[in-house]
Structures are given as structure tokens and as C-alpha cells.
Amino acid sequence: MGLQAYLVVSAMLFGIGMFGFLARRNAILMLISIELMLNAVNLSLVAFNAYAYYAQNDTGAIFSLLVMAVAAAEATVGLALVIAIIRTRQTPEVDEYSDLKE
Amino acid sequence: MTVESLIALIPALPLAGFLFAVLVGPRIDRMPAHGHDAHGGGHADDHGSHSGHGGESHDTHGEVDDSTFRPIPSEEEQRATSPHAGHADDLANSNGADGVIPADLNDGIGQVGHVVEGGPRPVYRSWWVPTLLVAIGWVFSMVVFANVIFGGHTYHVSLYEWIGSGSFHVQIAFLVDGLTAMLLLVVSTVGLLVHVYSIGYMDGDRGLWRFFAYLNLFMFSMLLLILGDNFLMLYVGWEAVGLCSYLLIGFWYKKPSAAGAAKKAFIVNRVGDFGFGLGIMMIWTLLGTLDFEQVFASIGTLDPTAITVISLLLFAGAVGKSAQFPLHVWLPDAMEGPTPVSALIHAATMVNAGVYMVARANPIFAHSPTAMWVVASIGVFTAIFAAAIALTQNDIKKVLAYSTVSQLAYMFFALGIGAWVAAIFHLVSHGFFKGLLFMGSGSVIHGAAGEQDMRFLGGLRDRMRWTYVTMVVGSLALAGIPIFAGFFSKDEILGEAFGRGYYLFWAVGLVVAFMTAFYTFRMVYMTFHGKWRGPRDAWQHVHESAPAIVTPLVILAVPTILVGLFLGIPPEGGLIHGWLEEVFRGAEELGAGILPGSIAAGGHEGFGLWPGGVLLLAGASVGAAGIWLAYRWYVLDPEAPARFVARIPLGLGPGMYAASVNKYYVDDLYGLVWARGGVVLGNALWWFDAKVIDGAVNGAGWLAQRYGALLRRSQTGHVQNYALGMAAGLVVVLVAFLVFRS
Numbered sequence: 001m002g003l004q005a006y007l008v009v010s011a012m013l014f015g016i017g018m019f020g021f022l023a024r025r026n027a028i029l030m031l032i033s034i035e036l037m038l039n040a041v042n043l044s045l046v047a048f049n050a051y052a053y054y055a056q057n058d059t060g061a062i063f064s065l066l067v068m069a070v071a072a073a074e075a076t077v078g079l080a081l082v083i084a085i086i087r088t089r090q091t092p093e094v095d096e097y098s099d100l101k102e
Numbered sequence: 103m104t105v106e107s108l109i110a111l112i113p114a115l116p117l118a119g120f121l122f123a124v125l126v127g128p129r130i131d132r133m134p135a136h137g138h139d140a141h142g143g144g145h146a147d148d149h150g151s152h153s154g155h156g157g158e159s160h161d162t163h164g165e166v167d168d169s170t171f172r173p174i175p176s177e178e179e180q181r182a183t184s185p186h187a188g189h190a191d192d193l194a195n196s197n198g199a200d201g202v203i204p205a206d207l208n209d210g211i212g213q214v215g216h217v218v219e220g221g222p223r224p225v226y227r228s229w230w231v232p233t234l235l236v237a238i239g240w241v242f243s244m245v246v247f248a249n250v251i252f253g254g255h256t257y258h259v260s261l262y263e264w265i266g267s268g269s270f271h272v273q274i275a276f277l278v279d280g281l282t283a284m285l286l287l288v289v290s291t292v293g294l295l296v297h298v299y300s301i302g303y304m305d306g307d308r309g310l311w312r313f314f315a316y317l318n319l320f321m322f323s324m325l326l327l328i329l330g331d332n333f334l335m336l337y338v339g340w341e342a343v344g345l346c347s348y349l350l351i352g353f354w355y356k357k358p359s360a361a362g363a364a365k366k367a368f369i370v371n372r373v374g375d376f377g378f379g380l381g382i383m384m385i386w387t388l389l390g391t392l393d394f395e396q397v398f399a400s401i402g403t404l405d406p407t408a409i410t411v412i413s414l415l416l417f418a419g420a421v422g423k424s425a426q427f428p429l430h431v432w433l434p435d436a437m438e439g440p441t442p443v444s445a446l447i448h449a450a451t452m453v454n455a456g457v458y459m460v461a462r463a464n465p466i467f468a469h470s471p472t473a474m475w476v477v478a479s480i481g482v483f484t485a486i487f488a489a490a491i492a493l494t495q496n497d498i499k500k501v502l503a504y505s506t507v508s509q510l511a512y513m514f515f516a517l518g519i520g521a522w523v524a525a526i527f528h529l530v531s532h533g534f535f536k537g538l539l540f541m542g543s544g545s546v547i548h549g550a551a552g553e554q555d556m557r558f559l560g561g562l563r564d565r566m567r568w569t570y571v572t573m574v575v576g577s578l579a580l581a582g583i584p585i586f587a588g589f590f591s592k593d594e595i596l597g598e599a600f601g602r603g604y605y606l607f608w609a610v611g612l613v614v615a616f617m618t619a620f621y622t623f624r625m626v627y628m629t630f631h632g633k634w635r636g637p638r639d640a641w642q643h644v645h646e647s648a649p650a651i652v653t654p655l656v657i658l659a660v661p662t663i664l665v666g667l668f669l670g671i672p673p674e675g676g677l678i679h680g681w682l683e684e685v686f687r688g689a690e691e692l693g694a695g696i697l698p699g700s701i702a703a704g705g706h707e708g709f710g711l712w713p714g715g716v717l718l719l720a721g722a723s724v725g726a727a728g729i730w731l732a733y734r735w736y737v738l739d740p741e742a743p744a745r746f747v748a749r750i751p752l753g754l755g756p757g758m759y760a761a762s763v764n765k766y767y768v769d770d771l772y773g774l775v776w777a778r779g780g781v782v783l784g785n786a787l788w789w790f791d792a793k794v795i796d797g798a799v800n801g802a803g804w805l806a807q808r809y810g811a812l813l814r815r816s817q818t819g820h821v822q823n824y825a826l827g828m829a830a831g832l833v834v835v836l837v838a839f840l841v842f843r844s
Contacts, residue, residue, distance in 0.1 A: 022826055030822075094821055101819025 006047035013040035027082040027092045031075065038071045105249050106259045108242045109276050112286075113329060115239040116321035119232035123318060127228035127311025226301075228311035232318045233297040236290075239321070243290035250283040251681050258331065265334075269390055277331030277394060280681040284526055285328040285458055288533035289451045291661070293321050295654035296446040299541055302650030303442050303548060313353060313440070320346035324451050328458060333382045333392040336459065340378065340423065343452045344371050350447060351439040363438040370432040374422015381415030384408070398465040398688070406470065413466055413473030416459065417480075424456030424510045427484040431769050433507055437499040441544030444499060449506050450537035454529050457513045461686075464522055468689035478518025482607050484511035487766070489617040493624070494762040498543045498554050501625045505580065506536055508614060512595055515607060521598035522686040527678050528595060531587035531665050535579035538658040542573035545647040545655065546629055553636055556628040563630040565644045570630045572655040577626050579662045581619035582725040584718075587662050590670030593721040600717055612724055619728025627736040 017036030024030050042064040049060025086092050249255050260275040278286070297317060304310050323346055327339025345368075352364030386392055388408060389400055401409060420426070425433035436448045447453070460467060460477065467473050485508050492504035509532050516525035547554045549566050563570040579586035582593065592615060599608040634641045646652065669678040735742045747755035761767065 018829060022822055022829065025822075097821065098819030101817050 003047055003051045003053070007044055010040045010044040010047065013037075013043065025093050025095055027085065027094050030094065031078050031082060034078070035071060035075065038067060042067050105246055105255070106257060108246055109257055109259045109278055109329065110261060112239050112242050112246070113322050113325040115235040115242075116232070116318040116325065119235040119318035120315050120322060122231045123228055123311050123315035127315060130227040131311055132225040133308055224306060226310050229297075229301050229314050232314040233301070236294050236297050236318065236321055240290040240294045243286045246278060247283045247287050250278055250280060256684070270386070272332055272334045272392060274335070275331045276329040278329065279685055281458070281461060281526060281685045282328050284530050284678070284682070285454070288454070288530055289321070289324050289328065292446060292450040292533060292537040292658070293324075295537070295658060296442045296541070299445070299544070299651055299654040300442040302648040303544055304440065305648070309353065316346055316349045316353070317446070320350065320447060320452070324455075327455055331394055333385060333394070333397070336462070337379065337382055340419070340455060340459075341375065343447070343455060344368065344375065344423070347371075347436070347447050347452055350443040351436045353440055353443065354438075357438065360438040363435040367432040367436050370429050371422045374419045374429050376418075377415045378419025378422075381412050381419065384412050384415060394462070401466050401469060409466060410470040410472045413463075413470045414476060416463055416466070417473060417477055420456030420460050420514070421480065422456075424453050424514070425507050426456070426480050426511055426514060427487055428768070430484060430488065430507050431772060434500050434503040434765070437497070437503050441499070441540060441547060444503070445537045445540035445544065448503070449540045450533040453506060453510055454533060457510065457517065457525060457529050460514070460517050461522055461526055464686055464689035467517070468520070474518050474520065476518070477514050478604070478607065481511045481514030481516070481518050482610050484508070485515060485614045486610055486617070489614045489621070491762055491765050492621040493617060494759060496555055496557050498546060498556050498559070498625060498629060499540070501621055502536070502539055502543055505618065505621065508618065509536065509580075512592065512611070512614070515611065516595040516598065519599055519602055519604055519607065520690070521595055521602075522689060523679050523682045524591065524594040524598050526682060527669060528591035530669070531579065531591040531662075534658055534661040534665060535576045535587055538572060538576040538655060538662055539580065541651070541655055541658065542569055542576060545569040545651050548647045548651060550636065550644050551640060553640070556625065558636045559629045559634070560632040560636075561630070561634040562644065566630075566646045568646060568652045569655060572659045573630070574626060575659045575662055577622045580622045581729055582615050582721055583729075584722050585663065585667060587664075587666035589722065589725070590666035590676070593718055594670065596721055597714065597717050612720065615721060616724040616728045619725040620732050623729045623732035624736055627732055631737050
């Protein structure tokens with residue numbers, strides 16, 4: 001089992017996340033899908049790091065920590081926004097959130 | 103005071119007069135409240151009917167058909183057609199007797215001879231300061247004249263540097279030599295007399311202060327023009343007299359004909375001035391200076407072609423200002439202005455500016471035989487062309503206007519053949535006698551309550567004795583009868599033409615002299631002899647003009663008689679030749695030898711009894727013959743002209759008459775080509791602008807809108823659509839990466 005296996009899992013995770021983001025209409029689930037995609041990226045980063053593919057000094061691992069921090073912040077802000085919208089709109093369905101057209 | 107300071111003061115005085123008239127004038131004149139018409143009754147109505155009389159006799163006497171030869175209508179005819187008979191009341195009403203235009207607003211309307219006896223008088227105080235300043239200027243001018251002519255001095259007065267920019271230096275400086283002194287004599291004298299004359303002529307006009315302001319501004323400009331010692335000052339004066347001409351032609355600005363004539367004069371002059379300006383720029387580009395002396399000293403170093411181009415460009419300005427063919431059309435129309443203006447600007451001074459400029463630039467012109475040929479040819483052609491129009495005009499001022507064009511052409515003819523002194527001699531004598539004739543015609547118009555169509559005048563010599571005598575003196579001078587000024591100057595031009603071998607030009611000049619004598623005395627006979635042909639009741643009011651009008655006529659009659667005797671004897675060797683010798687020496691030496699067609703290389707030294715005496719006799723006899731013919735046709739046998747026209751072979755007579763009356767259709771041609779053509783061109787350009795230019799601009803906006811409308815559809819507001827776009831983009835980038843990786 002080499003690097004490819006990790007990357008395949010990572011790609012699948014990313015694909016599931018993307019599908020979820022595009023297909024789901026619930027704002028909360030869309031946020032979760034974003035987390036899936038971020039984690040797919042993290043997985044590929046640490047995999048590359050483990051096989052010392054590009055850099056020697058754990059750059060990939062450190063970068064994945066940075067992505068986690070950003071993901072945490074993004075989830076916090078994103079959830080806060082989504083909850084605020086759900087409160088005003090009384091619905092989590094993003095199809096109802098189309099006021100910004102034109 | 104030194105003569106130099108006098109020279110500097112001469113143009114400054116009328117400038118001060120202008121400022122006075124503008125700033126103080128309107129505050130010190132008083133017009134009677136609500137006008138003289140209230141007191142005049144029927145009399146005032148009669149005057150009111152004259153307000154429409156401009157030069158356009160075709161309008162006011164519309165029923166008189168100009169295309170058939172009928173110079174003097176029979177009594178019944180003119181009773182029927184005269185506007186005084188039928189609809190005088192309508193005209194009077196439209197002009198204020200009933201208050202459509204308040205009758206006391208006689209400003210810019212142009213009623214002549216309208217102050218009603220017994221009515222309240224306007225009080226004028228604005229004329230005396232301008233007139234006094236011009237009178238002082240005249241005294242100074244005479245002192246300077248005497249110093250230059252009799253003392254033999256040439257004055258250079260440099261006041262200060264006007265423009266100093268790199269190598270471009272222009273001084274405010276005056277140059278007074280013999281040539282300028284001659285012009286100074288004419289301009290100051292006629293200018294002063296016209297001021298006095300205007301006091302009488304403009305009586306009753308609300309805009310009197312305005313009139314004197316313009317007159318003073320004109321005097322300032324004209325003096326600047328003749329005194330300046332470089333081309334730029336000449337140009338400034340040149341344009342300023344053009345402005346004053348515009349202002350004064352349009353003085354009665356409420357008359358559409360006058361306003362139109364003013365515009366026409368200004369625009370036609372622009373055409374010539376454009377060339378003049380280019381010529382001056384070319385002089386500066388090639389020689390680096392505009393100072394007369396420096397330019398004339400170094401002009402010989404230039405390429406002959408360049409000199410020819412400069413000369414022709416300068417001459418274009420002269421053609422415009424001096425109303426030569428093909429830019430002559432403005433001068434006859436300029437007669438819409440008040441008659442003092444016609445006398446001063448459009449006969450005696452401003453129109454001479456072109457002649458003065460060519461004479462001043464004689465070293466330039468003398469270097470270019472081509473330019474001299476052009477000057478002479480335009481002169482000869484315009485002389486006979488304008489004289490042929492003057493033969494048939496019925497408006498007394500139009501006759502004089504075409505006569506002025508013709509006589510100015512005579513001067514250019516003289517300049518072109520290198521007879522410089524003769525040209526200036528004719529300029530001086532013409533300035534006096536044509537000023538006299540115009541003022542005389544003004545006196546007629548004034549005395550006959552605005553009538554200036556000669557077909558409705560006649561018999562005035564009984565009522566206007568002084569005007570008659572002085573007009574006859576001026577007419578004899580114009581006709582070239584011996585002892586009068588015009589005889590000597592005209593004969594000198596013809597003699598020079600003959601002596602230098604221009605036999606064709608000489609012959610044409612002789613024909614023009616005959617025509618001149620004929621139309622001049624046709625005018626005299628139609629106006630002063632015979633019976634009054636106007637309406638009977640108007641004859642009651644025909645009277646000699648006021649002393650302010652008649653006095654200048656009498657004064658001007660003196661130089662009209664004496665100038666020729668004093669300056670012109672012996673022919674081609676008179677005093678004026680000595681006075682102007684210095685100015686034209688270079689050109690005389692250079693010009694006489696190189697002019698094409700000239701047989702008298704190295705200058706021409708006057709004639710002996712043969713052929714000189716014969717030439718004199720010929721000149722005098724054609725003048726006498728013209729007068730005799732006019733007497734036969736317009737006094738003895740008024741039917742004769744019609745019979746003569748009928749006798750012209752091939753039935754060309756009526757056509758020729760119509761062509762002459764209609765000024766050879768030059769105005770119509772210009773109207774068609776330039777005015778209508780301008781409208782057509784303007785419409786075409788407007789179409790291009792509206793359709794093409796605006797179309798492109800609007801099209802750009804329209805295109806953006808259309809694309810915007812298309813792109814708008816992509817803004818759904820659904821966040822997942824955007825996300826799908828991003829994903830699609832990502833896929834595109836990935837595919838592109840994989841495809842183009844190598």
C-alpha cells in the first residue's frame with residue numbers, strides 16, 4: 001500500500017464532499033460537505049509528507065495543521081451565519097436564499 | 103512738445119474719446135419722454151413710413167420691375183407704386199405710431215431726418231468730447247504732416263516692447279514717413295469732418311453716444327493701422343477697423359438688412375484677412391522679424407517663389423479690405439450703415455487700407471513680377487466690372503459704392519503697374535471727393551426724409567442749393583474734369599500705364615473713366631435735375647440739411663478742387679512725387695525694369711507735349727463725353743436709354759441691363775455656393791454626426807446592454823449554481839493541466 005492508496009481515499013473523500021456541497025439543499029449539510037473536502041486535502045497533505053515527496057522537514061504535516069485551524073474558524077463563522085439565516089428565514093434550504101440574484 | 107510725442111498722442115486721443123463716449127455718454131444724453139411722434143400727428147406718420155428704407159429698394163418699391171429697362175417711372179406709375187401713397191399708414195403703425203415699438207425707442211431702427219419741428223428736442227451732450235479730441239488730433243496730425251512733408255523728416259517713435267519672446271520681438275512703435283503722412287492727412291481731415299457731420303445727421307437717434315464711441319474707436323484703429331511700424335501693428339489696426347466697420351454697418355441693428363450686411367462685411371473680410379494673416383506669419387517664419395525696415399531690407403534674400411507667395415497672401419487681405427473682385431460683395435451692402443459711416447469708412451479711409459498696405463509693402467511686391475501682374479489684373483478687371491454695375495443702380499448710395507470699388511480698383515491697377523505715387527495720389531484725392539459725395543448723398547437722404555432711390559428723387563437743386571453745388575464739385579472730380587482733383591490723379595495713372603507700355607490696361611482705364619463720368623452725372627441729373635418724382639406731399643418737407651451737415655460738404659469741396667492743382671502739376675512730376683520719392687525709391691528702381699510687358703525699363707520720366715498733351719486731352723474728353731451722354735439721356739430725353747437698350751444687336755440689351763442691375767449675379771452665385779452650399783454641407787455633416795458618430799457611441803452602449811442582459815441570466819442567486827461553476831472551472835483547469843502538461 002503506497003502513496004496512491006492514500007490519494008485515492010483522499011480523492012474519494014473530496015468527491016463525496018463536492019457532491020454533497022452541490023447536491024444537498026440543507027445549509028448545515030453543505031457546511032459538513034466543505035469539512036469533508038478540507039479533510040480530503042489534509043489527508044493528501046500528510047500522505048505526501050509521510051512519503052517525503054516534496055519536502056524534508058514536515059512541511060505537509062504543519063500545513064495540514066494550518067488547514068485545520070482555518071477549517072475550525074471557517075466552521076465557526078459559517079455555522080454562525082447559517083444559524084442567523086435560518087433564524088430569519090425559518091428554513092435551512094439554500095434554494096430559498098436567492099435574494100442576491102441580478 | 104516734440105513731434106514724437108505728438109505722434110504718440112494722435113491715436114491715443116480718439117481712444118480716450120471712445121472711453122468717454124462709452125462710459126459717460128449714455129448718462130448725459132437725454133431723449134424726450136415718449137417721443138416726438140406724439141406731437142407730429144400725420145407728419146410723424148409720414149416719417150415713420152421711411153424707417154424701412156435701407157439700401158434694398160427692391161423691397162420697398164417691390165412693384166417696380168427691375169428686369170425691364172425703366173430707369174424713371176412715369177408720374178402715374180410711381181404714384182401707384184410708391185409706398186408713400188398707399189400703405190404709409192400700415193408701415194407707420196408697425197413702426198410705433200400706435201405703440202407696437204415705442205416711438206421714442208429710436209435706437210437701432212434707422213430713421214433718417216426724423217426730428218419733428220416743434221416737438222420736444224433730445225438733448226445731446228455725448229458728442230462734444232469725442233469730436234473735440236478728434237479735432238485736437240487733427241491739429242496734431244497737421245503739425246506732423248507739415249514736419250514730414252515740408253521738413254523732410256521721417257519719424258520713428260518707439261514706445262515700448264509689446265512682445266518679447268525668444269527671438270520674436272514686436273515693438274509698439276510708430277513710423278511716419280511721406281506715405282503715412284498722406285494717409286494721415288486724409289484720415290484726420292475726413293474723420294473730423296464726419297464727426298461734425300454726424301452731429302447733424304444722427305440727430306434724433308437714441309444711440310448717438312454709441313455712434314460717436316464707434317467712430318472714435320474707428321479713428322483709433324485706423325490711425326494705428328497707418329502709423330504702426332511693423333506688420334503686427336498693421337494687422338491689429340486692420341482687424342480693429344474691420345470690427346468697427348461691422349459695428350457701424352450694423353449700427354441700426356433692429357433693421358434685419360443692416361444686421362445682415364454687417365455680418366456679410368465681416369465674414370467676407372475674414373476670407374481676405376485669413377490670407378493676410380498667413381502672409382504675415384510667413385514673413386516672420388522666413389525672416390524672423392515683422393519690423394517694416396528689417397523686412398524690406400532683407401526681403402531680397404528670399405527665394406523668388408516665397409516672395410510671390412507672401413505677396414499674393416498679403417494681397418488677399420487687400421482684396422478683402424478694399425473690396426476688389428471677387429471679395430467686393432460686402433461693400434455695396436455696407437451702405438446699410440448710416441451715411442457718415444459710408445463716407446468715412448467705406449469710401450475715404452478703411453477701404454484704402456488695402457491700397458496703403460500694398461504701397462507700404464512695395465519692396466516685397468516689387469520683387470515679384472507675378473504678384474504685380476495679379477494686382478494690376480485684378481485692379482483693371484474690378485475697375486470695369488464695378489463701373490459696369492454702377493451704370494444701372496438706382497440707389498444713390500449703391501452708385502457711389504460701386505464707384506468706390508471701381509476707383510479703388512484704379513489704385514490697385516496703378517500699384518500693379520508700378521505707378522506707386524500715382525496710386526497714392528489717387529487715394530488722397532479720391533478720399534476727399536468720395537467722402538464729399540457720400541456726405542452729399544447723406545444730405546440728400548436726410549433732406550428727402552429717407553428716400554434714397556433716385557427714381558423717386560429729382561429736382562432737388564431748387565431746395566438743396568449747397569448740397570447741389572458741392573455734389574457737382576465732387577462729381578466733376580470723380581468724372582475727371584480738369585482742375586478738379588480726380589482729373590490729375592486719374593490722368594496720372596492712365597499716363598503711367600501708357601508710358602510703361604500697358605496699352606490694353608490704358609484703353610480699359612479710359613473706358614472706365616468714360617463710364618465713371620456717365621454714372622456720376624446720371625446720379626446728379628436724376629437726383630437734382632428734372633422734376634420731383636416722389637409723392638407730392640413729401641415735397642413739402644424736402645429741405646436743405648442742417649448747417650452741421652452742409653458745412654463739412656463745403657469744407658471738403660475745397661481740397662476736392664485744390665488737391666490736384668496743388669499736388670499734381672506738372673503731371674507725373676508734381677509735389678507729391680517729391681514727398682513720396684523716398685518711400686518708393688527701391689521699388690521704382692527694381693520694379694520698372696522687371697515688370698512683364700513694360701517697355702520703359704529703368705523708370706519712366708513723364709511726357710512731353712506728345713504724347714502727354716494728347717493723353718491729357720483724351721482723359722478730359724472721355725469725362726466730358728460721359729457727362730454729355732448723361733445729360734442727353736437723363737435730362738433732355740429720358741426715353742433715350744430704353745431706345746438704346748432696344749437697339750443693342752441680337753436682342754442682348756435687356757439681358758445686359760438685367761445683369762448689370764443684378765450685379766452680374768455675383769451675390770446670387772455666392773449665396774448659392776457659399777450660403778446654400780454651407781447649409782447643405784452643414785446638413786451633411788449633421789447627418790454624419792447624428793448617424794455615424796452618435797451611432798457609434800450609442801452603439802457601444804447598446805452592445806454593452808445586450809451583453810449585460812445575456813450575462814444577467816447567470817446571476818441566479820442560488821449559491822449552488824455558483825459552486826457548480828467553480829467546480830466546472832476546476833475540472834476545466836485540471837483537464838487543461840493534464841492535456842497541456844507536456
